[in-house]
Amino acid sequence: MSDKIRVQHLDRKAVLYVRQSSAYQVSHNLESQKLQYAMQDRLRQLGWKEIEVIDEDLGCSAAGTETRTGFERMVAEVCLGRVGAVAAREVSRFARNSREWQRLVEVCRVVDTVLIDQETVYAPRLSNDRLLLGLKGSLNEYELDLLRQRSLEARREKARRGELVIIAPVGYRKTEDQRLEKVPDLRVQEAIGSVFRQFLAIGSVRQTLLWFLEHDLLLPACTPRGEIHWKRPSYGTIHQILTNPAYGGAYAYGKTECTVHYEAGEPRKRDRRKPRDQWLSLIPNAHDGYVDWDEFERIQRAIRANVRMGAHAGAPKNGEALATGLLRCRRCASKLTVHYTGSRHDALRYSCHRAWLDKGLPRCIAFGGTRVDAAIAQAVLRVVQPAAIEAAIVAREEEAHKHDEALTALQRDLQAARYNAHRAQKQYDTADPENRLVADELERRWNDALLRVEELESRIEQRSHVSGQIPPVQPDEFNDLAAALELIWPQADARLKKRIVRTLIHEVVVDLDDATSEIVLVIHWKGGVHTEIRVPRRRRGQCATQTSPEAIDAVRLLARICPDLVIASMLNRNGLRTGRGNFWTQERVTALRSHHRIPVYSSERRAAEGWINLTEASALIGVSPKTLRLAVERGEIAAEHPLSLGPWIFSRDSLNTRAVNEFVARTRARRTYPTIPPAQQGSLDLSTT
Structure with a gap:
């Protein structure tokens, strides 16, 4: 027995602290657990009869970023003077950060509690032992940082070579040589490919989601075990597929980073997405993608342009304002905002007040938007009319293709449903009929699979009927479309009109000419041509919507x-x-x-x-x-x-x-009269016959 252990120590209980840093170590490093629990024999040899084992922190790191309930309970017991010794296989099990380690040593010094590991006994009241414990605490913290730094550097070097694949995204699987390859399931491949095709046709993540929901189509997802299951898509699912570089055939690593902040004294981890120029590795054409890299880049630019920020006008919305996000003030170079007024919120007004909001300067300009939108629409129609026939033919073909896309997806779902029904039938046939507990459940699964097949067949029949009603494209049908385009424009969807305008116009610089009471619009077209339009301002009291x-x-x-x-x-x-x-x-x-x-x-x-x-x-x-x-x-x-x-x-x-x-x-x-006057005409009386 050590001379540092006295009677007052043995009169109190001993606490054995058992800890491993991760769930993987708890499941696989079983020998380490046995060695730590074996410390009870050493405590008995040292003279303690009452021994309490605290193993609540198995799977918790001692780096100071997690709350350890077992450690906190042990410190509380020491503070109450109930513990004569705290023991661990190595003192690094207690803590690997100076804050918790120094607190434990100081508490043990105050209440006269000794620390015991596999090698020796430490008495914190002795200056030499306290110095030794301080050095060991610093070494434990340094050792953890060194191990973490070595493993992190090795991980980064492997990622720079494109050989570190942690989790394969949906539609891919990880090969033995740490590469990504497409899953062999054609249904999964076609479903993910349809996400990209629909976005390229629609141009909005949310509208792509609504298309899948409208046709009641499912998308694949991965379970924690890597198994594929099908579920109703969400916005996050669509956005993750469209923005993951892996689907563009590129290897990317270091897209996010974990930061630690403290709330009420407790550490909290938070993930933050980093800009692309700060990624650790980005290797295009590293594997076979669902779209090529150039097309993937165009999709990312379209998604960023849908966010109304800076020079981006944002995604087209249902508002009637045609030039939202395109008007820029000539006086202060700020974007103009739109406001809707009126009982039905149909009276729109453009105003520039960013200088007033940000700097307290006077407001720049403001004007009614109805006439401005009409002038911009007329300018766009003059540009679009020569290509109206070609655009209408392309639109008809895209509409037919959308119906074919939905029909193809339903046929893939039907093929999978028939396979599941056939599999359920085979399971039911191989079951023992006398074991009703099993047979009834298998029969129920078989019936559910058959109902799913019947539902898909009915939907495919309806979809085929609708697709058959769409006539083939005939160019002669669109000969008069260019002349009728101005009549079709007012009834068109607001989002469609905005997409057409933003496709042609980069921005519109606007100013007011007080001398002539006109609104001066300078349209900057995407091709580099500039057009000036002057619109008369509406006089005070003049209604924007006049009687015809x-x-x-x-x-x-x-x-x-x-x-x-x-x-x-x-x-x-x-x-x-x-x-x-x-x-x-x-x-x-x-x-x-x-x-x-x-x-x-x-x-x-x-x-x-x-x-x-x-x-x-x-x-x-x-x-x-x-x-x-x-x-x-x-x-x-x-x-x-x-x-x-x-x-x-x-x-x-x-x-x-x-x-x-x-x-x-x-x-x-030209009037005709009877040959014999009516008074001279006889009558045929047959009453005497």
Whole structure:
């Protein structure tokens, strides 16, 4: 027995601390565990009868980045004066950082507790032992850093050569020579390839996800054991596939780094994605990719451009503003922002206030966006119209290809489902029928597999029917598309229009010309050409959505023969609306007349000016209304018809002409009469027969 162990030490219990640094060591380094637990025999030889083993920290590192409950409990027991000795196989098991090691030594010195390892006994109250313990603590910390540095350098050198593959992403498997190769499952390969094809066609990660969800298609995923299972895709799944360089055929290592920060005194690890120029290794064309490297780079640029930051306009959204993210202020070089107002948030306004927000400077410019968007749309249509036929043919082909893509994916799922059903049937056939506990479960699995097959067959049949309804592309069908493009543009989807605009326009530099009250737009096209457009500014109080000229002209003509209430009903019957899309009322017609200075209806004025309708005109000249209407349609008699479902308007003076008199004479001359007057015609009475 050592002379450092006294009676007061033996009267208290001894604590044996057992620890290994990782779960792998706990599972495989079993000999180390046996040696640590064998320290109980040494404690008994030294005279302790009560021994407590603390092994809660098996699998925890002692570097100071993890909370060790066993170590904390041991220190608490020492502080309470209940422990006479703390023991470990090596003192490095206690701690490999100075903070926890010095705390343990100091606590043991205060309460007079000895430390015991395989070699000797340490009494912290002795200056020589305390010095020795301090050196051992520093050596333990240095040894851990040295081992970590050596293993990390070896790992980095292997990664620089492209020979370090930790985990193979979905769709790949790791070979014996530390390379990546595609999995032989064609269903997995085609599913991952469809992700890239759809993004190249759509141009948005979220829209690609929505396409998969719309067609109810599954994507492969890996279990912790490396097995493939199929699940409903999420945004993270699609984004990870599109941004992983491995799918572009490149080997990449060092894309992330782990940082440690402290919250409430506790260390927390956090992973951070590093920029590409800080990656440890990036080797293009290291293995067979699902897309080539150049195409993968184009995908990354498209994803970055979808983020609205800096010079990027961001992904097209559903807002009606056509030039969002493209307008740049000429005065301060800041991007303009869009604001939606109105009861339906359909009135848009562009403004530049970054200088005011960031530097407190006066606001630059602001203006209504409806006319600006219309001017930009007209400029784009003038550029696009010559290629409208070709673009329409390509769009039709892409639409048919999308249907074929979904149909092909469903056919792959059906083939896999039939295999699973056949496998479930074989398992059921080989089971003992008398063992109902097993047979019932296998039968249920077989039925579920058959239901899955039936569901996929039904979906494929529906998809084939829809694909069969899409006619083949005929170039003759698009001959008139260029002329009708301006009519199609207002009904097109907002995101589609924005994608077309951003494909053609780099940015638009905008300024206000106060002298002429105009908005000056300088369009910078992608090809390097610049175009200047001047748009008149909307005056204060002027509505951006004005009533159509057709409705104004109709009110001006109908006010000759109809009151405002009748005019409102006629406008509504013909499908005309106000500038804000409302139905017409008597008050709104009155306001329109007042704004455009149209005289109100008056029966005296109508009689004085000689305005009459079709019925009155036909009675005046003595012909039927139908005959008169046909004559007007042939151009023989002058009349006005402002609305298709409305009255005809005649002037009395226009009916007192020689042409009208000749028309009436011809009409009466063409009338036919019976040969015998009706009074002289007999009747056939057969009552006497």
